[in-house]
Amino acid sequence: MEEELEVTPVEETEAVEADTASDAPSEAAASAAAADGEQEITDEMLDNIADTAIAALQDILKYFNVGEVTIDEYEGDEGELILDITGDDLAVLIGRHGKTLDALQFLVSAITVRTIGFRYPVVIDVEGYKSRQRQKLESIARTSANRAASQHRSIKLRPMTPYERRIVHIALRDDDRVETASEGEGSARHVVVIPL
Numbered sequence: 001m002e003e004e005l006e007v008t009p010v011e012e013t014e015a016v017e018a019d020t021a022s023d024a025p026s027e028a029a030a031s032a033a034a035a036d037g038e039q040e041i042t043d044e045m046l047d048n049i050a051d052t053a054i055a056a057l058q059d060i061l062k063y064f065n066v067g068e069v070t071i072d073e074y075e076g077d078e079g080e081l082i083l084d085i086t087g088d089d090l091a092v093l094i095g096r097h098g099k100t101l102d103a104l105q106f107l108v109s110a111i112t113v114r115t116i117g118f119r120y121p122v123v124i125d126v127e128g129y130k131s132r133q134r135q136k137l138e139s140i141a142r143t144s145a146n147r148a149a150s151q152h153r154s155i156k157l158r159p160m161t162p163y164e165r166r167i168v169h170i171a172l173r174d175d176d177r178v179e180t181a182s183e184g185e186g187s188a189r190h191v192v193v194i195p196l
Helices: 012-023 025-032 043-061 096-116 129-151 162-172
Strands: 069-075 081-087 122-126 155-159 178-183 190-195
Touching (some): 043 081, 043 096, 043 122, 096 129, 122 129, 129 155, 129 162, 129 178, 129 190, 162 190
Parallel strands (some): 081 122
Antiparallel strands (some): 069 081, 155 190, 178 190
């Protein structure tokens, strides 16, 4: 007997909150250390966060027919917890243009936040897919910064997810020739690279 899942759409306000929370690079570090105000994240707390996120991910993966998987955990460059799933035939977890992976990350993050009581950045990756996407986005960001600086005009990038926009903001935050801003609403939200 197959078990049916009920899917409830995410409210627009939650999507906007998730957008603004992950869009600004400076907020990531602040929210990572914000358990109760400015409390520092201890190794014990980080282990608890990782265990909670892995348990949530394993529970969700039961509903996919992906067979045996391995979940590797490590800390990213920006202090985020990265859970990388490896195994056979995991394309179903990535989905078209990474949409399924984004949804999986949203679910695991929401469960983790609700369980531990504060926000800590958790990134779900499948066999390095997001790492490869990150490299592409950083390359696009650098190219756009070069164009903006040489042509002395703003460059609008394609619409991106909050995670993708954050990568662009981080990639260009130390570039003295340009600044970045997010514009637009909903699925049309994009990064604009502005020459200084």
